[in-house]
Amino acid sequence: xxxxxxxxxxxxxxxxxAECLQNQQLFEDPYFPAMNESLFYTKSPPGLIxxxxxxxxxxxxxxxxxxxxxxxxxxxxxxxxxxxxACSCLALHDGQWQxxxxxxxxQDWDSKNPNNHAxxxxxxxxxxxxxxxxxxxxxxxxxxxxxxxxxSDSKExxxxxxxxxxxxxxxxxxxALDGGNAGDAIVDFTGAVAETIDVHKAKxxxxxxxxxxxxxxxxxxxxxxxxxxxxxxxCLLSELVVSKLHGLKTDHSYSVTNMQKVRLGNTADKVFMIxxxxxxxxxxxxxxxxxxxxEWKKVSRKECKRIGVHVKNDGEFWMMxxxxxxxxxxxxxxxxxxxxxxxxxxxxxxxxxxxAWKIHEDPLINRAGGCTNYLETFxxxxxxxxxxxxxxxxxxxxxQQRDKRIHRVEGKEINLIIGxxxxxxxxxxxxxxxxxxxxxxxxAYRATRSIFLRMDLKKGxxxxxxxxxxxxxxxxxxxxxxxxxxxxxxxxxxxxxxxxLWNIILRYPRIVTQLHLHSARDLPKQDSSGGADxxxxxxxxxxxxxxAIFEDTLNPQFDSKVIFYRKNPSLPIIIQIWNSxxxxxxxxxxxxxxxxxxxxxxxxxxxxxxxxxxxxxMPGSITVTVGTSSNLAAF
Numbered sequence: 001x002x003x004x005x006x007x008x009x010x011x012x013x014x015x016x017x018a019e020c021l022q023n024q025q026l027f028e029d030p031y032f033p034a035m036n037e038s039l040f041y042t043k044s045p046p047g048l049i050x051x052x053x054x055x056x057x058x059x060x061x062x063x064x065x066x067x068x069x070x071x072x073x074x075x076x077x078x079x080x081x082x083x084x085x086a087c088s089c090l091a092l093h094d095g096q097w098q099x100x101x102x103x104x105x106x107q108d109w110d111s112k113n114p115n116n117h118a119x120x121x122x123x124x125x126x127x128x129x130x131x132x133x134x135x136x137x138x139x140x141x142x143x144x145x146x147x148x149x150x151x152s153d154s155k156e157x158x159x160x161x162x163x164x165x166x167x168x169x170x171x172x173x174x175x176a177l178d179g180g181n182a183g184d185a186i187v188d189f190t191g192a193v194a195e196t197i198d199v200h201k202a203k204x205x206x207x208x209x210x211x212x213x214x215x216x217x218x219x220x221x222x223x224x225x226x227x228x229x230x231x232x233x234x235c236l237l238s239e240l241v242v243s244k245l246h247g248l249k250t251d252h253s254y255s256v257t258n259m260q261k262v263r264l265g266n267t268a269d270k271v272f273m274i275x276x277x278x279x280x281x282x283x284x285x286x287x288x289x290x291x292x293x294x295e296w297k298k299v300s301r302k303e304c305k306r307i308g309v310h311v312k313n314d315g316e317f318w319m320m321x322x323x324x325x326x327x328x329x330x331x332x333x334x335x336x337x338x339x340x341x342x343x344x345x346x347x348x349x350x351x352x353x354x355x356a357w358k359i360h361e362d363p364l365i366n367r368a369g370g371c372t373n374y375l376e377t378f379x380x381x382x383x384x385x386x387x388x389x390x391x392x393x394x395x396x397x398x399x400q401q402r403d404k405r406i407h408r409v410e411g412k413e414i415n416l417i418i419g420x421x422x423x424x425x426x427x428x429x430x431x432x433x434x435x436x437x438x439x440x441x442x443x444a445y446r447a448t449r450s451i452f453l454r455m456d457l458k459k460g461x462x463x464x465x466x467x468x469x470x471x472x473x474x475x476x477x478x479x480x481x482x483x484x485x486x487x488x489x490x491x492x493x494x495x496x497x498x499x500x501l502w503n504i505i506l507r508y509p510r511i512v513t514q515l516h517l518h519s520a521r522d523l524p525k526q527d528s529s530g531g532a533d534x535x536x537x538x539x540x541x542x543x544x545x546x547x548a549i550f551e552d553t554l555n556p557q558f559d560s561k562v563i564f565y566r567k568n569p570s571l572p573i574i575i576q577i578w579n580s581x582x583x584x585x586x587x588x589x590x591x592x593x594x595x596x597x598x599x600x601x602x603x604x605x606x607x608x609x610x611x612x613x614x615x616x617x618m619p620g621s622i623t624v625t626v627g628t629s630s631n632l633a634a635f
Contacts, residue, residue, distance in 0.1 A: 370471030
């Protein structure tokens with residue numbers, strides 16, 4: 001399950017527990033001591049705080065009482081509703097919480113063998129591409145013999161309090177968890193990719209099509225084991241909408257626990273419904289479709305039982321999705337990307353790459369160029385190339401920076417404003433970009449821990465350039481790219497071909513040529529339908545590049561670029577047009593582009609391209625643009 005586990009502070013749970021049992025003592029964590037420094041860094045204690053172990057708070061402590069549930073969690077005296085909301089989502093998925101709480105049965109208190117308990121627990125979090133194992137002791141902060149922070153309905157259940165302590169240890173102290181993003185915690189629990197959606201920007205409350213589209217999108221995430229949280233930012237609401245909150249809290253995170261299409265009576269009519277939970281364990285929606293509203297009389301008892309309607313002030317409630325879209329401003333959808341080869345469901349090819357924005361005086365080595373507002377330095381950022389090998393493919397890209405929360409105590413917790421751009425480049429690019437190409441997508445730029453973008457791309461080669469908003473900003477990042485077929489995503493590190501003794505013997509490249517094949521017209525009819533499935537093959541020296549196939553057309557718009565680092569510029573570039581066939585492809589014609597052997601001439605190439613029927617070899621015409629340079633880093 002965990003191919004590589006990183007030990008936080010090099011603490012190994014099994015070794016520490018064995019040592020404690022051998023010495024017949026309870027574990028005390030030296031890296032997160034039972035002191036005020038583990039609680040606060042700016043605030044003062046709200047009163048007399050005592051650190052107590054669960055066995056001091058009840059007779060029979062357990063990790064879980066009657067299993068695990070989203071109702072087990074209640075927020076304490078800490079502004080970490082985002083964390084508690086994420087825990088509520090986690091509790092709904094057995095396969096996920098069992099990764100976060102490994103070997104939970106063995107960790108639990110054993111009433112038959114009480115001497116086997118050593119006061120030590122461990123939890124695992126996905127941090128920056130690696131699962132990190134965090135060890136804690138079970139001393140918890142209390143006031144008046146009650147847990148100060150996260151706690152359960154049952155005084156004998158402690159999984160949520162212990163999980164919160166492990167997460168606080170990662171952050172440096174409990175106060176560092178004050179304020180945050182539920183999506184970040186869910187990513188730490190699962191390794192999911194988090195997408196932040198601006199509900200009002202999508203105009204889902206006004207546009208029925210957008211409303212249905214968002215519901216289906218979130219329903220798909222929910223059904224496939226993903227986790228969703230949402231919130232209301234009052235600054236984005238009008239006074240009229242604020243008056244309709246009916247018990248909902250602003251600037252507060254809610255976890256989504258269910259989504260259903262609910263049938264009305266015996267009719268075929270259905271309403272879109274969403275179920276949420278307040279991490280406070282109380283305080284619910286009091287508007288239409290709330291627990292005691294008259295609207296539920298429109299739904300049969302059988303249907304109510306199917307979706308789980310319970311009239312109870314437990315902080316969990318249903319809303320009609322239309323009302324939700326009007327009131328909630330932000331939703332974070334965390335997808336669990338399926339990369340299993342053996343799965344019957346859709347699987348993704350995953351590439352995970354570590355990177356960094358680093359400052360250097362040399363422009364060729366500097367890797368902190370800022371966004372496209374700074375064109376002079378933008379291309380100095382790290383660059384990553386990947387291929388779309390299908391005719392069209394859905395591509396997911398996630399950019400994540402290191403969590404700065406741990407530096408709150410030092411006053412250095414502010415996230416960088418990050419984002420990325422995606423460019424379509426030559427089909428065979430192997431070296432860094434030095435001039436701008438066609439931009440196909442730009443992500444949002446935010447001061448959040450992660451940025452996500454989902455897009456459909458046509459077959460070709462693309463370059464991702466992750467950046468900070470401002471140049472000269474340093475930081476580490478994690479880039480994840482998901483495609484249906486293997487993309488070969490990798491960093492472009494070289495500016496041009498390296499000069500070595502071997503390639504000097506084999507004739508080091510003398511000139512770089514960039515060819516842009518725009519289109520072809522009036523190709524001969526090859527199929528019984530009167531059309532063709534053309535594609536182009538471009539040859540130069542020992543290189544051979546294929547374009548995508550264009551179905552059922554005699555006038556393909558190739559819009560394909562290739563780049564050649566040429567050792568012998570006197571050799572021609574050959575463009576062939578082929579008709580794709582299941583049994584045997586047919587050559588439809590070719591054009592030979594020749595340069596002067598004495599001196600390479602772009603103009604000569606362009607003139608030949610414009611003729612398009614050179615030597616009668618192409619029974620139609622093509623449009624090509626060619627550029628050459630003796631500067632190998634010109635493109």
